[in-house]
Amino acid sequence: MTATFKAWLVDKQADASGNASQTATLSDLTDADLGPGDVDLDVHWSSINYKDGLALMGRPGVVRSWPLIAGIDAVGTVTSSDTDRFATGDEVLLNGAGLGENRHGGLAERARVVSASLVKVPEALGGKRAAAIGTAGFTAMLSVLAVERHGVTPNDGPVLVTGAAGGVGSIAIAVLARLGFEVVASTGRVDSQGDYLRRLGANSVIDRVELSDAGKPLQSQKYAAVIDAVGSTTLVNALAQLNYGGIATACGLAQGADLPGTVMPFILRGVTLAGINSVEAPLALREEAWARLATDLDAGLLDELTTEIALAHARNAAEQILRGELHGRTVVNVRG
Ligand SMILES: NC(=O)c1ccc[n+]([C@@H]2O[C@H](COP(=O)([O-])OP(=O)(O)OC[C@H]3O[C@@H](n4cnc5c(N)ncnc54)[C@H](OP(=O)(O)O)[C@@H]3O)[C@@H](O)[C@H]2O)c1
Known part of the structure; x- marks a missing residue:
């Protein structure tokens, strides 16, 4: 039997008058649903940014192809790689670069990504803190x-x-x-x-x-x-x-x-x-910024400003971020 994984999938519908709307549903998908890319990941962490709020609440302007897995951040472990830059078992992170906008994103247990913008998780941070930082x-x-x-x-x-x-x-x-x-x-x-x-x-x-x-x-x-x-x-x-x-x-x-x-x-x-455009930041700038985040952000303060939620609660957090009710960062335990 093909293994399935959980993912927040955004799809677009039209009513009888032709008015379009978008909805996000926690769905069961398989690797065959993932798009093209050269690195496969078991995703462990994602996060809720303002853009994720818009996407999960069906607001226009973020998701630009349908159906699409939401999530502009992904942090996980490489399960297969077609590039020499990454090997199975590497812990990696990806912010933006089309994730959750025109490529399947990180609010899912699996992802297939393009390695050109992929960065190794700094050891000093680890996966959860890297996702808490997020986009x-x-x-x-x-x-x-x-x-x-x-x-x-x-x-x-x-x-x-x-x-x-x-x-x-x-x-x-x-x-x-x-x-x-x-x-x-x-x-x-x-x-x-x-x-x-x-x-x-x-x-x-x-x-x-x-x-x-x-x-x-x-x-x-x-x-x-x-x-x-x-x-x-x-x-x-x-x-x-x-x-x-x-x-x-x-x-x-x-x-x-x-x-x-x-x-x-x-x-x-x-x-x-x-x-400032994080989505299309070139790789060298991404690596510089992540190296600085590992040294210039107090881990204790980061933990203090972080709230952890499970994947199933991502849409509740999306609603809250759009209402201005969240503070700091909300990290999503994708397999929690
Ligand atoms: N260019 C990029 O690459 C990039 C990357 C990440 C984010 N962004 C954008 O940056 C913004 C912040 O993102 P975020 O993830 O930090 O979102 P966020 O957590 O929702 O923070 C936005 C903050 O803006 C303040 N705010 C909300 N409505 C406001 C209003 N009407 N007038 C004045 N201030 C208001 C609130 O702060 P207080 O409660 O403290 O007032 C709110 O917490 C969003 O617009 C997001 O799309 C852009």
Whole structure:
């Protein structure tokens, strides 16, 4: 008998009027259902990112071919490999690279992946912590690397982190604090998450309403750098509050995909806006970011910001992340 495995499968349906909708179902599949790829994995861990929330709750914009296994992160053990870079038994991780968007993803007990973006799990982390970091933490580290490459050091002034209690924000705060930066955390949950954010290393916590309404094109200079996961007027205000020559990284759109600002911070303060794309990051950058995550993220803090759930509970967590109810990172024990 062919072995089956569990997977969250997203499919698309049309009603009698032709209106399309998507639903995710915990399904039994076989290896014959997996797409092309050169490395097969027993997946042990995945995670819930904002994109996974959208995919599992049937929202458009993430899954682009149907039916598709959801999950933009996969961490597992190689069971067969057509490339010399990996051997059976290697513990590996994959973030983005089309997983859960146009290739079968990591919310499943089995995966067949393309090795071009595959990275060995750093020994210092192990599989569960690597998945707890996941795309959100990887993106946080890509943002920190962009800030460092701009030449910003802890002596230059505070760094603002928006969407602070979310996945990207939480890990960005923990890494920046460990590197010695003064961190200002912007959150909509000052009362419930303020202590949590200070434990991660935030020196101060501000209410996100201070940034969410339209403001002046140039405001008091406060920050050497901004790590933004929110977009819209929040990012515009953050740009307006950057010190001369500062940098803001933009990875997300939790408030909105718009950028309703002016060029004034660019032409009068020489600030830089750096885009962060984890999905298509080249292999060398992936390896650099993961090596840094293994050394520059406190494992105890990571454990503190991580919640573990079983595969069957992934859709409940998806609903919660879209409602803004989760904090930190949610790791999925795929075989739990
Ligand atoms: N470019 C990339 O490669 C990449 C990679 C990963 C993630 N992302 C994007 O980055 C964003 C964050 O991802 P995540 O996984 O960290 O999601 P998450 O855990 O849901 O965190 C998002 C945080 O944004 C804040 N937020 C939510 N709604 C908001 C609003 N209306 N106005 C202002 N702030 C709001 C909340 O923080 P508080 O409760 O603290 O206010 C929330 O926790 C998402 O848009 C995601 O798609 C992009």
